[in-house]
Amino acid sequence: MDELAQMRLGNKIRKIREIKGLKQENIADKIGLSLSSYGKIERGEIKLSVDRLSSIAQAMDLSMNAILEFDEGVNINFSANTFNENSHGGYYQNPHFNHQNIEELKSQIETFKGVIANLEHVVQVQKELIDRLKK
Secondary structure (H helix, E strand, O other): OOHHHHHHHHHHHHHHHHHOOOOHHHHHHHHOOOHHHHHHHHOOOOOOOHHHHHHHHHHOOOOHHHHHOOOOOOEEEOOOOOOOOOOOOOEEEOOOOOHHHHHHHHHHHHHHHHHHHHHHHHHHHHHHHHHHHHO
16 A cells, blocks of 8 residues: 555545544544554555554454545535445434534534623723723
8 A cells, every 4th residue: 555545545534533422532532542553544654554454444344345435525414423334425424423412512502602601791881981081
């Protein structure tokens, strides 16, 4: 495998891992590699054997073909909850982004809106104090 192909394969593995919401540490542990060695795989610095690629695919609950045929220019559907390895090259979905995540994000947004409202109130009070001091 030439260096360019090696780098592309590493990039495919990284992108699939990210889409699936997995951490490098998780995959490295599952395949019995150090984090730094696994990182080299994703950066294309290590040539992969078929056995190693197979173990990475298994750690990601995929087939080797799903990794090899993965389109790096893929679009991600964050509202879905499955990784569709059969849609060769077009549309993959994040299994870790689901309704609960959306509800948590909505809750965080509401919290931030409250914080912003409080800060706006503090700013208003400070402006009023400055106006009084000017008089």
